[in-house]
Amino acid sequence: MRKAILTFLKSEDGPTAVEYAVMLAMIVIACLGAVQGMANATADSFDDSAAHLNSVLGS
Incomplete structure (x- = not known):
């Protein structure tokens, strides 16, 4: 397995x-x-829109 990984990394594809x-x-x-x-x-x-609506509507 290690040899296959090293071969893969040494090739152009790796x-x-x-x-x-x-x-x-x-x-x-x-x-x-x-x-x-x-x-x-x-x-x-x-949040800003909700705050403005709450201040205008008085909720």
Whole structure:
């Protein structure tokens, strides 16, 4: 098993697969950060809207 892994990593396919995996992980992390940021901004916007409506309606 170890020999097969070493052979895979020494061939051209091994490093290429690792590079793609690292790039994919970086893209996923960036997307998660962006989605989290948008979620926080959206929640803040809804909270502000609710506060304004409550002040106007007197609830």
